[in-house]
Amino acid sequence: MNAEPVRSVDVLRFDDRGLLPAVVQEASTGEVLMVAWMTREAVERTLAEGRAVFWSRSRGELWRKGDTSGNVQHVEEVLVDCDEDTLLVRVHAEGPACHTGERSCFFRRLET
């Protein structure tokens, strides 16, 4: 990955709710842990604090992952997709990502 980095949050394209999806991946294994949503402030705090901060759509507030559960996600890097409307947050996760206790939220196959 040799492309020039994106230097400003200004280029990000949030949807009409002010949100964009963030895919969270365990950097050490490549496992996709979860998808959550970020506001501009959540992106800024994630970069500034080095910990994943999301927007909770159900609670309508910023959600600093691990504050309640202890399952902090330490951010290694944040990648931007080609059309600047999705992020890939590569983390080192403490504990499970999922509220069910599973390591990843994607623990079931769809088999119709």
Place this chain on the structure above:
Amino acid sequence: MNAEPVRSVDVLRFDDRGLLPAVVQEASTGEVLMVAWMTREAVERTLAEGRAVFWSRSRGELWRKGDTSGNVQHVEEVLVDCDEDTLLVRVHAEGPACHTGERSCFFRRLET
């Protein structure tokens, strides 16, 4: 991953546009390639055909990945997240996922 599989598309929770986000991951390497959107029909066709089929928000039509570009994504498995509103599509991708020619759409870091 020993949980019971999800046996019906009926459990999926599409948003008010009838869409849900689908993370596409290269199964052989774990690389996250792209995030796209699926309608119910896109999910059904992905499962039936074993090829990733999305909904193009810009064109307003089903988008069978690779029909134009040749960059088909052969589906190994589709995983459902804990609250049934996001999919993880594990694929074997032919060629690059990104319209820029990059293998993954996530080829730039966000570094403010």
